[in-house]
Amino acid sequence: MSLFALTDNEALEFADGHATPCFVYRLDAAEERFRALSAVLPDRVRLAYAVKANPHPGIVARFAALGSDFDVASIGELELLRRAGVPGGRILFAGPGKSTEELELALSMGVRIEIDGLEDAERIEGYLSAAAPAGRPASPLALSVRVHPADGISESSRIIGGAGPSAFGVDEEDLPRFLQGMRSFRHIAVTGLQVFAASNERDASRLIANHRVALSIAERMAKDAKLDLELIDLGGGLGIPYAEGEAELDIEALGKGLDLLLRENSWFGGKLLVEPGRWLVGPCGAYLSRVIRVKESRGTRFAVLEGGINHLLRPLLTGQPFPVRAPGRDGEAKNPARAGRERTCTLTGPLCTSLDRLGSVVLPPLGPGDLLVFGQTGAYGYTEAMGAFLSHPLPAEHCLDH
Ligand SMILES: Cc1ncc(COP(=O)(O)O)c(C=O)c1O
Incomplete structure (x- = not known):
């Protein structure tokens, strides 16, 4: 079974019509x-x-x-x-x-x-x-x-x-x-x-x-x-x-x-x-967040996202990241001319604390505005996170029923 409640196309389409960051529950x-x-x-x-x-x-x-x-x-x-x-x-x-x-x-x-x-x-x-x-x-x-x-x-x-x-x-x-x-x-x-x-x-x-x-x-x-x-x-x-x-x-x-x-x-x-x-x-939930900025720092690639531990805390608690995909960049990963450009990327949120980490994962090159989809986030996501920390807005939650 897929680790993602939404296909890449569904995620891209949803994020076109709705503000990110957000949770989607099927x-x-x-x-x-x-x-x-x-x-x-x-x-x-x-x-x-x-x-x-x-x-x-x-x-x-x-x-x-x-x-x-x-x-x-x-x-x-x-x-x-x-x-x-x-x-x-x-x-x-x-x-x-x-x-x-x-x-x-x-x-x-x-x-x-x-x-x-x-x-x-x-x-x-x-x-x-x-x-x-x-x-x-x-x-x-x-x-x-x-x-x-x-x-x-x-x-x-x-x-x-x-x-x-x-x-x-x-x-x-x-x-x-x-x-x-x-x-x-x-x-x-x-x-x-x-x-x-x-x-x-x-x-x-x-x-x-x-x-x-x-x-x-x-x-x-x-x-x-x-x-x-x-x-x-x-x-x-x-x-x-x-x-x-x-x-x-x-x-x-x-x-x-x-x-x-x-x-x-x-x-x-x-x-x-x-x-x-x-x-x-x-498995019924997906968390959608866009990249705000990327930075190469002393050999480490960072992507700073719209949400971090204020929306997803489990990776910090357990050391295990949620599965994540970059749907808009998937073609890039599959393009032979660009093969090998996938690299480990450290995902952080926008919180002004170095605790704000969502894990290090292998992803295609990312840029501002790119969408990331986190799978398996229907449980212990929104309410387990530190929503009030740093006073950023809470993400929206949407229910879908196909
Ligand atoms: C009493 C009780 N029941 C059920 C659960 C649900 O556990 P899980 O989501 O791992 O199935 C918990 C989780 O902490 C619990 O404390």
């Missing part, structure tokens, strides 16, 4: 990916879109119409979903530091809350007992707990879970104490858990190996603490390629692996949940 491609993933997941696996990857209302509305569940992690994301008319029963709320205001909004919306420890539990219990002070409720509110595994996790990429120290969740070794503490609450009960092991993983067998760890933790929780678990949230982390030649995640293998896990764990009668963000929307 809703049809997002829908296609959602349908493709849903089709390979076993019936007992729910699919939730992780809104943090791209909270654009057009994308949220499309996934809502397709019947997706949603993972949210802030009051802003909760409100976005409320405005989109998504019922609370289709939303899960996670995050390592939930404010009381956020918890109360989530509770009022009927959202499933994934707590990170007894502190969250105490505040929820307090809210519910103030609302219904007398006696034990007929059925306590079902909550999930995020568990941070002790070991057995493999990660080939940036850490979100892993097995080291973490601000997230309850450490696996502390689970007995946590579950004991939960017994003192009348209005809430743990009926689910979440384990998010690793991010941007393109190897289905590694994802499944991590999910197997999650299920073994769940089994011990269920048996030791006699819990009736109804939901095991396996987190996101489905990876996408960021460079030509990198393999795609085999989603069929993922679906089959989840099916096998369910069959191996016959003790569990509930549902699994996966909550990808990047995989669903990363």
